[in-house]
Amino acid sequence: MINTHINDTWASVFALLALSGACAREHDHDGAHVEPRGEAAGEHGHDSHPRATESTGEHRDHPDHPAASGDAELVRVAPEMLRDLRVTTIMAEGRAAGDGVVLLGALRVNDDAYAEVASAIPARIRSVAVGVGHKVRAGQALAEVESAEVGRARADLLHAGARADLARAAVDRKRPLAADKVVAPRELQEAEAELRAADAALQAARSSLVSFGVPIAEVDKTAEAGGTVTLRAPIDGTVIERRAVRGAHVDAEHTLFRVADERRLWLVVQAFERDAVRIHAGSSARVSFPALPGATFEGTVTNVGREVETISRTIPVRIDVANEAGSLRAGMSASAWVPIGDEAAPPVVAVPLRALQRVNRSWVVFTPRAGGEAGVYAVRTVGRGRELGTEVEIVSGLAPGDEVVVEGAFLLKAELEKAAGGGEEHPH
Numbered sequence: 001m002i003n004t005h006i007n008d009t010w011a012s013v014f015a016l017l018a019l020s021g022a023c024a025r026e027h028d029h030d031g032a033h034v035e036p037r038g039e040a041a042g043e044h045g046h047d048s049h050p051r052a053t054e055s056t057g058e059h060r061d062h063p064d065h066p067a068a069s070g071d072a073e074l075v076r077v078a079p080e081m082l083r084d085l086r087v088t089t090i091m092a093e094g095r096a097a098g099d100g101v102v103l104l105g106a107l108r109v110n111d112d113a114y115a116e117v118a119s120a121i122p123a124r125i126r127s128v129a130v131g132v133g134h135k136v137r138a139g140q141a142l143a144e145v146e147s148a149e150v151g152r153a154r155a156d157l158l159h160a161g162a163r164a165d166l167a168r169a170a171v172d173r174k175r176p177l178a179a180d181k182v183v184a185p186r187e188l189q190e191a192e193a194e195l196r197a198a199d200a201a202l203q204a205a206r207s208s209l210v211s212f213g214v215p216i217a218e219v220d221k222t223a224e225a226g227g228t229v230t231l232r233a234p235i236d237g238t239v240i241e242r243r244a245v246r247g248a249h250v251d252a253e254h255t256l257f258r259v260a261d262e263r264r265l266w267l268v269v270q271a272f273e274r275d276a277v278r279i280h281a282g283s284s285a286r287v288s289f290p291a292l293p294g295a296t297f298e299g300t301v302t303n304v305g306r307e308v309e310t311i312s313r314t315i316p317v318r319i320d321v322a323n324e325a326g327s328l329r330a331g332m333s334a335s336a337w338v339p340i341g342d343e344a345a346p347p348v349v350a351v352p353l354r355a356l357q358r359v360n361r362s363w364v365v366f367t368p369r370a371g372g373e374a375g376v377y378a379v380r381t382v383g384r385g386r387e388l389g390t391e392v393e394i395v396s397g398l399a400p401g402d403e404v405v406v407e408g409a410f411l412l413k414a415e416l417e418k419a420a421g422g423g424e425e426h427p428h
Helices: 002-026 038-044 079-085 148-179 185-211 216-221 409-419
Strands: 033-036 073-076 089-091 093-095 100-108 114-118 123-128 141-146 228-232 237-242 255-260 264-272 284-288 296-304 314-322 333-339 348-352 357-359 362-368 376-388 391-396 403-405
Touching: 073 409, 079 409, 100 314, 114 228, 141 255, 148 185, 185 216, 264 296, 264 333, 284 314, 314 333, 357 409, 362 409, 403 409
Parallel strands: none
Antiparallel strands: 033 073, 073 376, 089 403, 093 348, 100 264, 100 333, 114 255, 123 141, 141 228, 237 255, 264 314, 284 296, 284 333, 296 314, 348 391, 357 362, 362 376, 362 403, 376 391
8 A cells, every 4th residue: 555655656746747847848937938830830739840851952741841831930039138139130032043153352442433632742731621531522622732832833924924915015016017117027026926935934834833733724813822722622522531631741742632432332352263264244243241240232243354363363353332321441351242154044032141040950040920029030941052152042931022030040049949948859
């Protein structure tokens, strides 16, 4: 009788432990919760992870596959945990399926929309009107410099102008007198020669001022400006560098301002010769920057170099990248996925590599639950294809326009495995 009572007691204890373990798998203690979703979950219990073949990325036929029954699981994250996850999402996009290569390089300004501004002669900086980051228009004043040489050139211009006026007046006076034979024709010829010489001296004085940086339209209007020259922006753009300091003395070769139109920048990448010969101008490229994680920019190949660099055995490839939002900066490092060969293949669905996570033996992505419920994400099994630079091809389970988690996907995976007791069920 005693032995029978003891056995019944231990059986009750084991039953309570088994029930406690099952509850622990349903609810973890950190605020994340995994639950089955839809009719498929009710029919198949906890076996909610459809399996996929790792070599091809294609799914096996299974009643729990998302294509047949919807998302198999939901991850619920407590609001206080959601603040720390920093979840960001992106739309899955259709991409060209042709072969491509990932090339590394750096951004630079567009040489066709770039200018350097310097004083044409040694001078002292009198004032500065703009700084780095200022938007300027063509012809806008950047700084004023002062030079004794410019002052002498303006004095020469005034002298040449007075001489030309005097010579012109002499010709105008002697021409009618010569016609009436009051003065000899030779006197008229000498007056006309003097006028031509005076005009030539005046033109030389004007050209001298233009060479000093005075616009031709202002040469005759600034005689009283002394030795001051206004430096103006030659193009519309942004001041990306300023080396002008008020009161400093500068030489003619000293660049004071660099102005660039940053709405379109050049990304110069290096391609090995075997790849470069298969890259075509006009091809579309996808560009990403370590400084801007999760963001992808579209670019266009505009030039493939004509000479191989002897040391690296690479050829420079130039990609034109739009920068209308102004988030890009010259000098940023970047990687670009550039198609090579035939681009006629049908498009594929692609997502960033960080959006794809390995759970048990399946590849999954996390998608916000329909209806916008905060902190609830569906676990969707997908088929993985080729890597496309910083993205990966999705062969099944997603369509273009589907929203997937990028930043925070790894932490959602960790919450999923924690809430599921490590991702494996153990018999009791």
